[in-house]
């Protein structure tokens with residue numbers, strides 16, 4: 001059976017590349033793209049739906065896909081590190097409550113509420129693979145530098161939601177798989193202000209998505225609840 005795939009954050013560098021990759025895949029029937037600005041990408045396989053994590057009313061727009069028979073994958077490639085109004089904090093004394101809430105709204109609350117809204121579709125599907133874009137900096141055991149308090153801790157919280165979701169979905173159908181995936185450092189709007197400090201490889205979105213689709217293809221229900229990097233290595237919590 002051909003696949004129906006949902007991609008959140010399709011306007012972003014990584015989400016946009018996943019959209020291209022799956023749209024060109026002959027095994028894929030339909031790609032549902034979720035973003036704040038509807039964009040049909042001029043392709044007959046794509047159905048574009050407006051979603052804004054800052055406005056929960058927009059989740060009702062997902063009713064448009066309630067008639068789908070099943071879905072095979074959900075890729076959640078949304079996230080913020082900085083906006084015009086906020087920057088990642090270097091020290092605890094620069095934490096601002098409102099900014100921190102905005103980061104958690106987009107990086108944790110939005111993604112998990114999105115999956116909650118998709119539950120009826122997940123329940124009627126078998127072996128759905130759900131991949132949340134996380135970040136290595138969300139690993140508590142890997143944290144040696146500190147800083148980026150809101151972003152880092154939002155990704156740690158997201159990783160906990162991934163684990164919780166994996167436990168619940170296993171009870172529904174043991175073939176469902178939920179993972180977090182770290183894309184590497186990738187050229188994008190999110191990473192752009194920080195790239196000049198990076199000493200390791202910086203991937204193009206195409207390279208990173210090429211690596212990540214391989215990981216997503218290879219994971220099984222035994223991997224559910226874990227976080228991986230782009231090369232398929234487990235990132236310890």
Ligand SMILES: NC(=O)c1ccc[n+]([C@@H]2O[C@H](COP(=O)([O-])OP(=O)(O)OC[C@H]3O[C@@H](n4cnc5c(N)ncnc54)[C@H](OP(=O)(O)O)[C@@H]3O)[C@@H](O)[C@H]2O)c1
Nearest residue numbers: 009011012013014036052053078079133185186188190191
């Ligand atoms: N790039 C990297 O080096 C890197 C490294 C580690 C992890 N990641 C993770 O990878 C994911 C994708 O990042 P990216 O590099 O592709 O960044 P990006 O190009 O800035 O894309 C971010 C996406 O998030 C969406 N978004 C932001 N605020 C939203 C909101 N309120 N409601 C719904 N969607 C919203 C954006 O939509 P709009 O276009 O509407 O703003 C955009 O589609 C993120 O989770 C990020 O944390 C990236």
